[in-house]
Amino acid sequence: MKHRLELHDPLLAKDVDAVPRAVVAAGASSDAERWEHAQHQHRRGQLMYTLRGVIHCDIEEGIWIVPPQCALWIPGGISHAARGSGEAQVYCLLIEPGAANALPHHCCTLSVSALLHELIGKTVSFPQLYEIDGPQGRLLSTLLDELAQAPIEALHLPMPRDPRLKRLANSLLADPSDKATLDKWAVRIGMSERSMTRLLQEEIGLSFGRWRRQLHVILSLQRLARGESVQAVALDLGYENASGFITMFRKAVGKPPARYLADRIGASAPIPLDGQATIAFAGEDPVQRSGDSRHTGS
Secondary structure (H helix, E strand, O other): OOEOOEEOOHHHHOOHHHOOOOEEEEEEEEOOOEEEEEEEOOOOEEEEEEEEOOEEEEEOOEEEEEOOOEEEEEOOOOOEEEEEEOOEEEEEEEEOHHHOOOOOOOOEEEEOOHHHHHHHHHHHOOOOOOOOOOHHHHHHHHHHHHHHHOOEEOOEEEOOOOHHHHHHHHHHHHOOOOOOOHHHHHHHOOOOHHHHHHHHHHHHOOOHHHHHHHHHHHHHHHHHOOOOOHHHHHHHOOOOOHHHHHHHHHHHHOOOHHHHHHHHHHHOOOOOOOOOOOOOOOOOOOOOOOOOOOOOOO
């Protein structure tokens, strides 16, 4: 059975586009073993900020991973699917295109500072029809300014479009521990090593080695955030020991995995969300509500 993130604001069951405000905010949570949102899109841009758990988002041009204290920015009109496993708590902001001009025009994972964390948490408690010219409206303007300045995290796995390169990518996604060398992969997908290297660079902007390293970072973050040990993850990804994996991870993101996750989890203490309503954003298939409560202050 597929589960979904539960959004704690019954007003979001209605058309979000009918809300005459630049930003519509809500909290979402799930305690299902696995949850999934099928492919959908919004007219407004969407920011998904993870408090607990890790979100995996599939978009045509690649795969994004969103660990705690990071937010995924998806501009309006881009089709995407999201999934995760275990306990998850997320803040979602839907932003009018005219209010998002300073934000990136492409999907990206943004690092969330302590200030931005507090601003997003405060915004979720606002009534949907907040006073545009009042304190809440000014705070939202500050939030949008801070989002525009947020650093972009390298937590994106670009996916090639060429059918042969897609076969390579999907094979490694299915078995990331495969240690086959570049020349062996070229033979497997029916290309010369030189042509494969050139086409990878043209389509995704990365060498084969860097793409595989990025894959390992993304897959390891999903598992480490669920509490799996570094040793177990390292061995499953094909490393001889944890030391080799830690070296790779530090080279890719600048910190060892334990420090990387501790910095994020420790800095993003969640604000409790009340209510049990299971609601769909506009553009998603609505599902039944199991209750009538809403987030306090919404």
